[in-house]
Amino acid sequence: MNLSISPKVKKALEEKRPVVALESTIISHGMPYPKNYQTALEVEEIVRENGATPATIAIIGGTIKVGLSAEEIDYLAKTPGVYKVSRRDLPFIVATGKDGATTVSGTMIVAAMAGIKVFATGGIGGVHIEGENTMDISADLTELGQTNVAVVCAGVKSILDIGRTLEYLETLGVPVITYKSSEFPAFFSSKSGYSSPLTTDKIEDIAQTIKTKYHLGLKGGVVIANPIPEEFDFDGEIIGKAIREALSECKEKNITGKEVTPFLLQKIVDITGGKSLESNIALVKNNAKLAAQIAKLL
Amino acid sequence: MNLSISPKVKKALEEKRPVVALESTIISHGMPYPKNYQTALEVEEIVRENGATPATIAIIGGTIKVGLSAEEIDYLAKTPGVYKVSRRDLPFIVATGKDGATTVSGTMIVAAMAGIKVFATGGIGGVHIEGENTMDISADLTELGQTNVAVVCAGVKSILDIGRTLEYLETLGVPVITYKSSEFPAFFSSKSGYSSPLTTDKIEDIAQTIKTKYHLGLKGGVVIANPIPEEFDFDGEIIGKAIREALSECKEKNITGKEVTPFLLQKIVDITGGKSLESNIALVKNNAKLAAQIAKLL
């Protein structure tokens, strides 16, 4: 197997101590250098502070790595041209000896291979805006339907179609549990206007659900939605309104297909007054903490 | 395992005698009390009369039950707030010790766990009206694509999109066999205007298909469509026309999303002159009988 687990992660897994998987797309494609490098290390530290071992996942020179050194994180953070690796890309990138940063889908696959049950990220992929027409739907959803890893997130990535993503997850039979809210969160905002299919205030319920699921042999993941911390919570109405306006603007200016996402992301940066990076980091850390707390109960 | 199989069902399975699974959503959410209680017992009796052991499935206090006592059926029939349990809900409801009535999806999962191969219900879930836009598609279809249980039904639930549901089942590779008709039935009517992908007049062919499928290791269910008995058969054209008119009315009155289904269901009650409950019971019994006949040949 082209799978290399770091000594610390291997030891934690062997001793059945809690481990939290972390993705690398956020390092290679999510933030500017050196903010991405610093954040990756800080997120790992939060996992440790909360009693679990972090396992950042990536592919380096065709080897699937579970648990990266600071040097490896630095390499991914500043090297251009690192592939974004989802399920479809994984065997080719490994076979051809390339570097790859794993998406939610790719990270779930590798976490499951390594025996890691919980994974923290910012937001999962979903149905794109107009995805009911374009069929642009993230492979993350397919992965959640089949791979046994619980994913702690602040909802779906900021400019996706939340309602249709929830429908899609229901069709695939994926449990969606929002922690401490009956409303499914909207990444930069704790409010989305959509009820959460399941909700609980107790971390024990979440851990017990994950254990029961695996115990019953029900394949697939669990989405743990963790609303953004209050001090970073943007008014969902303002963001929602801005996105709707930006979508109208797309139609007027005939911005379509793959150009819509970067256009909307820039709008988010504009309306948050540039605070979106800071908020993104805050919610990832918040998720890493919850993931570690869940991992300890598994 | 939080799985409790009743002594009668356990004995039948051990002695390799025919068993038919039955769902509980129809008890908790499908009919008024005490009609739901009486019907559940009558359906079980029909299974017995036709030579098989009934196994009604539900979750009580977090325990998955296969084979309910009359007391347990009565409890589900009159207790408010019992959860509807599909694949996504199952581990949470079990983990948190709640009561749950299983949908087609939930019942298939539990039947497969218990080793039961045939399940009788009224209608399966499917693509909702406008589901190509809303992406509201029942998890029952996903389950049929992956879980090895044959489901005897009178078609899809009455107000779903039959054509798109058949397309979706084809995409997932699910065999759809209509018994004694080349036309796929429409729940309250034996006519839908859609050809059945497969058809046979022989119960032996159905049983042999199920056995061959499992023998070949082809995962997933089989839909056995059993048209409503002739004496209860509503004119499909009248129902179809009424649904189309009701849909126009929805658009006029701006009734959308989750409000459409109850609106259409009420229309069905209106146009059938209130006979829809009686017809619903008749078709479930008809399906229970065919399911028992199939189970005996497996």
Added chain:
Amino acid sequence: MNLSISPKVKKALEEKRPVVALESTIISHGMPYPKNYQTALEVEEIVRENGATPATIAIIGGTIKVGLSAEEIDYLAKTPGVYKVSRRDLPFIVATGKDGATTVSGTMIVAAMAGIKVFATGGIGGVHIEGENTMDISADLTELGQTNVAVVCAGVKSILDIGRTLEYLETLGVPVITYKSSEFPAFFSSKSGYSSPLTTDKIEDIAQTIKTKYHLGLKGGVVIANPIPEEFDFDGEIIGKAIREALSECKEKNITGKEVTPFLLQKIVDITGGKSLESNIALVKNNAKLAAQIAKLL
């Protein structure tokens, strides 16, 4: 098991020599007699010339055959009423003892049962034109998401929606590698206007990707897109334009649903000046050759 592997194929598999699966829908439903018979034999010969054993797959009298005799191919080529067998049809056709020609989906299933890793065809199924509305999406895509067989093709069948098919394959996590082009081909044309998700000039990379995928336990197929040979390459713009015009014509003439495909296929015959059959044969042979070359490296 109702599975009969011919002595030559069985011997090749036992000796771990390369084998290439071939489908039979192209024989029964793809070409007129005796062109279909001759082509099937010629394609088998090309597989042999390139160092692999051909295994044409079909169902005859309810027996699943892997490796057909010339007599069996002749029988399928000239017998009317042979079923087209996809995943959903397979158990019924076997159980009832009928004849069936396997589609891409059906052939993948049987190839996987027999332990064959590579399969050559003309084009795979996909999302139909207007499939985002009709939900008419080929079961071939589902199969590619779950069954471990690499499929060498010249793209998707000529009149499908290429862009949405690529989105669907991405969602399912299926690797799509175009050989010697960064553009995904369009069956009769090497150009489609869509970038290929993955590309390589080396057969070794393709083989290594397939081996890595199975080694990592990642279920599902691999699409190897092999552009039509240059001397048969139609101008993609001309074909694309003709299809768009034909689609407008469909709307004007109110041609909808199942009538659209034969209408478009006839248009293809018209605009290619009747050369489409010849081109179809050329690309299938081209794919058989590449499949054999890949199979030798596995």
